[in-house]
Amino acid sequence: MKRLRLTLTGLLQGIGFRPYVYRLATTHKLTGWVANDRDRVLIEIEGNEQQLIDFLVALPNNVPACGQLSDCQQYVIPVTYQQGFQFKPSLNVNSETAIFVCPDIVVCDACVAELFDPNNRRYQHPFISCCHCGPRYSVMHGLPYDRCQTSLRDFPLCEQCAAEYQNPHNRRFYAQTIACPDCGPQLTLCDNSGTPITHGQAAINDTVNALTAGKIIAIKAIGGFQLLLDANNSMAVARLRTLKQRAGKPFAVMVKSLAQAEQLCELSQIKRQCLRSAAAPIVLAQAKPHSKALLDNVAPKQALLGIMLPSSPIHHLIMAQLNSPLIATSGNRHGEPICIDNQQAFEHLNGLADFFLVHDRDILRPLDDSIIRVIADTPTVLRRARGYVPTPIMLKQTIPPTLAVGAQLKNTVAIAHGHHVIVSQHLGDLEQRETAQQHATTIDDLSQFYALKPERIISDTHPDYVSSLYAQNSGLPVQTVQHHYAHILACMAEHQLEPPVLGVAWDGTGLGTDKQLWGGEFLQINPHGWQRVAHCRPFPLVGGFAAIKEPRRAALGLLYAWQGEVIFTDEYAPLLSAFSAVELKLLRGMLKNQLNCPMTTSIGRLFDAFSSLLDLCQISEFEGQAAMALEACAMSHSFPRAAKKCSNGVPRRAYPTELIEADGLSLDWQPLLTGVLADLNQVSHEQIAANIHHSLANWVFAVAEKTNATRLVLSGGCFQNAYLVEAIVNAEQSRQYELFRHATIPPNDGGLALGQIYACVLN
Template sequence: MLSTSDQNLSRLSLTIRGAVQGVGFRPFVYRLATQLNLKGWVNNSVGGVFIEVEGCSESLERFQQRLQIEKPPISHIHSLEAVWLPLAGYSHFEIRASQSTIQGAKSAIVLPDLATCPQCLQDIFDPHNRRFRYPFTNCTNCGPRYSIIKTLPYDRENTTMAAFPMCPNCDREYHHPGDRRFHAQPNACPVCGPILELWNHQGQVLANRHHALLQAAAAMGRGQIVAMKGLGGFQLLVDATNAAAVEQLRVRKHRPHKPFAVMYRSIQQIAQVCDISAAEEQWLRSPQAPIVLLSRLPGASALADNVAPGNPNLGVMLPYTPLHHLLMAELDFPIVATSGNFSNEPICTDQTEALHRLGKIADIFLVHNRPIARPVDDSVVRSVLGEQMVIRRARGYAPLPVTILDKDSHHTTHDSILSQSISNCQYPYILAVGGHLKNTIAIAVEKQVFISQYIGNLQSPQAFQAFKEAINSLSNIYDFKPDVIACDAHPDYISTEFAYQLAADIWQQEKRQVPVIPVQHHYAHVLAVMAEHQLSFPVLGVAWDGTGYGLDETIWGGEFLLINKIGFQRVGHWRNFPLPGGDKAVLEPRRLGLGLLYELWGEQLWDYLNKQKISLGNFPQLKLILQMLNRKVNTPRTSSVGRLFDAIAFLVGHRDNISFEGQAAMDLEFAIGDVITDEHYPINLHQSSGKIILDWEPMVKQVLKDFNNHVPVSLISAKFHNTLIEGIIMVSQKFPEVPLVLTGGCFQNRYLLEKTIQRLTSEGIIHYWSKQVPTNDGGLALGQVMAIIINNLINN
């Protein structure tokens, strides 16, 4: 024992920021301090975790070292500030009540929802455990976080679990520092916690608790569709081996072709139908437990063909809540587990609302009475050359922030332009409202950008409401009021219109001016990757997608942007072609094919079509389309690589019409199959108005020639992809020693991305791509934040 008269005693104050709340960090600190015979206290605050410890200097040094080495595995320390202070004379170590107010901004990180840990899984399947078969079992290592929190700090009274007073047994666990449920905010048991119920379409209770689960499992065995209230919202569940049941789900959900994700009971079952690497298995088993896109094994799947029609990949996941584990234990088949919504609507979170919104889809409803604070969908990832690439960022990942200035970064320096711009930014609070498709929003607090969960396409009133609620939700957690709002440059996006309306409302209500700054779509895409990798200027951005508002009144989407300290310069793009009917062309690849051919043959297109015997299917609007093209009416021009994919897909015999954006491009990618070739088609590079134009004309003519000569579509597709990649190499060589960034929805195409990376590597070109922030429009909000920061530097 140390004496208070010991001259070697000191007091250490620590401020820790990062993912340190809701992860068992305070119990860990308590145990470590008592092991080292230190006195003092620890508490949560809206800024992070505060610690004061005193004891001998050697023990304090050891405490600080072990704190960072032995911290809970799901925690992450972003910063640790240590200050040595005079002795305070503490008599013991304690966990103090959380502090709800501090000077400065709320910046504590809200942890995402985490998959069930092995210990809790053991509890729910142990007949002698008091949580046997309890579907809301959790501890400090797992369970709901973001989907239940209302505000900081992360304490039970600030979550939707406040409505469930703990029984004596749960209360004892919650207050015992040695228990793994010590300060587990969602802690509950069958005596005091949420319960399951099975409802019919009228909301009448058919069964409760485990009987409800058993009857839901039996319903799926009969081919029925179950709407289940899960962690962050409802899921629609059906037997994935029952083609009739899957087709019924497609018809009712209005989702004719888009692939469904499948939940399996175990890794062993997944390995029987998919090729799975060690890394992919690790992602499936991780606390994030995302949907992982895997390659299917030929002929091995017992799934219904209409689960993922014509798709060589399958989105799979493991059970990630006790409810999922208990349900799958009662089933001898995998299940489709898809979002509880109609297509293009947000996921449903409330059981009463579900009766109305999902009543025409589901046959029965498995619900519970734990409120969901915000909708959180499943995340989707895939492997790119062995590294994880996040395609949809939601459960398990959101709202973890991106730190936009990290002193330990390998890719930037303290005197870089980006560092200066962040340090000098006059807007401490930035709201970015994202785009129109695959929407996410983001708020910037100090040097952290908190990106919301995936919201989706803002086409329906329900989706727009979910968008507004996401903004309010993050704002409430962080007491956030924007000083500036970033939006897409497209004036007709719903998110853009909202940004201007919000600024007007703030002026009317608070008499506070909040500027709205539009950000060009592809510039935001590139900046998002720069922020993720903390890159300095200059960077050559390759931004390829379906649609983005151009600054020259055309539709961009095949862009080469040089990013520097004053913004961006459009240094190159693919040759434009017309989109007959504008937005209508997005779901009609034959319109895009006609636009591409018209660019080549002009008013002679009708003769060309007849001569080549190109089939347009049942297309009564053909003459009207040709008139539109001749008169240049409602035929906006585009450089979009996404639309080029669609046009080529049609020209080689794939799909007149599609039911979701990207479907034709996916068909073209999948057509490659096992073909391995480095062959590519010719393209021309020329200058126009100071820009490099990649002219696809020789490529398209050769594609048509190959197709007419019955060259396999698999080879045509591979050569087409390779041609796009050669275009990147050709342009990048015009900018030696400038790092390259690959971004935009087209780079969700695994063949395109991996082959591009391999070619860039072989040419010695430094390159980066999106990994933890989606390369599609789900990453726009982060890029919009960065544009505001850089814009501030320019103006100052």
């Protein structure tokens, strides 16, 4: 006889791991016990040598879905001759900081089957869950993961649920979030003043009737409130756009099944897997031609549709009665965080929603729907929240307790300790007071949840960001990290890369070390620091940040940097037709006198300029609209998909690439601009847009060759553009480079907090 104590670490709580251990131990006729520690699982097993070996071999092979066994430490301890195998109460004796916490998991197929089975006692129960699915992080007060540590502690189990909870052979054995119609939360439909109307399945039925009638419904979902409405009802959609101040920005749609998704979109196997994954994210997919009316309604002037499957039982119950897809968008007002509390929703969404479908299970932290885009066959997270957070990022190096506060837009924060970094859910842009408050609240929540007291704080070098001001007022030692350096380090951290690499950081804007607006940067990262070795040739942003919302101003600045005052002659008038004579007179004076015309090296703004010159977008209604329009234009051209290349891998149609010696290497956009202008009235705009993307891809390798780089790291918001990334990946295939890009962490500013942490690691 022999007895072992096993200490297991990884993502093991909230996935049915203890019941799995119980069944495995009893199968191998072992005695002992299993218990949760703060974020570990402890096991003691006793039996003969062969039984123990068989158990240890089998243990890592069938870990429940969503789980991750990272490490298993074994210790031989005295034999106790214990009888049977037991569950012990959670010990909570681990003095180390907890790291592994299970994200929220989409309702599983077994629970969906029970949900629609009239003979099942949980028939139409809107809170059905089991060991393998249901809310996790969104309802957790703390660790270890036990019912008393969740918002389900307010709902004592009835006799039948308790029997299932205690039955080792039941799917709900030690499932912490289970409930039933007798003992679980209750669903209520309220009018727009918060007055209850109906309850239970009647509330679902009335919700469906209201949606069919064109009403907007605020529902309390897994990570917060959502606004639902009929995606085919153009009047309802127009009304929501007005109420949310969201003129042209795309909405995501929810469909009832994968089959309905395939009716609307082109879905590869990878995209199907993403839709059906445990995270149930929004997946961006090419709309089919017959979906044009729907696309024009929910994502005007776009090629892609954001599509998602039901993520909760409530969604399933609603969608089962509908044939039309629903818009499912965040339950918030413009610029504010999503609502998670019933009363908060009644107050903040009054006037937006006609009805409220609420319940009495508390959501403890807001979690937006995550967004995935498959880029060059790699699922890439663009917004990381429900279903992915708070899965830790693993580092090779160790780091003392450290807090990173991110930047201004698409903000996330991160807290790190030891070998792990916890990156928060997407928080949004910090320009509104309410979102800035949520930023501070999330920092407090992370610190308390993980029992971590940061010793230092990391922020962007921009002194006026809300996040930077938070750092300055924190009372902790502050370290700042340059914006684009943090972008590259975020991708390096994701891949556990160490220097040297050549980082390609392309985005909309970020403050450079010279106090200029950067955004088209090549950074050489070495073990001793980093150096800016190349950048896009600067051009003026006419009116400063006003140019970010008006791509026509970026085009004007680009033309002026090329030809100066000549562009205001009749010869160039067609290129400036987006402006009135009064506007041109004012802007010409600003350019001539260099008034509020900061220089930028931004590739994002370069995309804006070309989008304007092709008359795709002159004034943006939402961030990134111009670049998205340029990409959509390129995507509609068949040339890149045909992969026509010369022997050296360069596409046959790309404008010239030129590097000039100016403050290091400068990527001269002039040959690109003159090529575009020469083609403007000769070649289709789709061909020109495709050529622009391939020309930019060639820039990457021109700098790589010039600097003798072998490992390239791509990061920044521009690399959300699948057409651009695919052009780079295709061009790289005939070259000898290692190319690294984002997958689990967003390439946009949502990844900056991780990069800020990694700067401390490397330094």
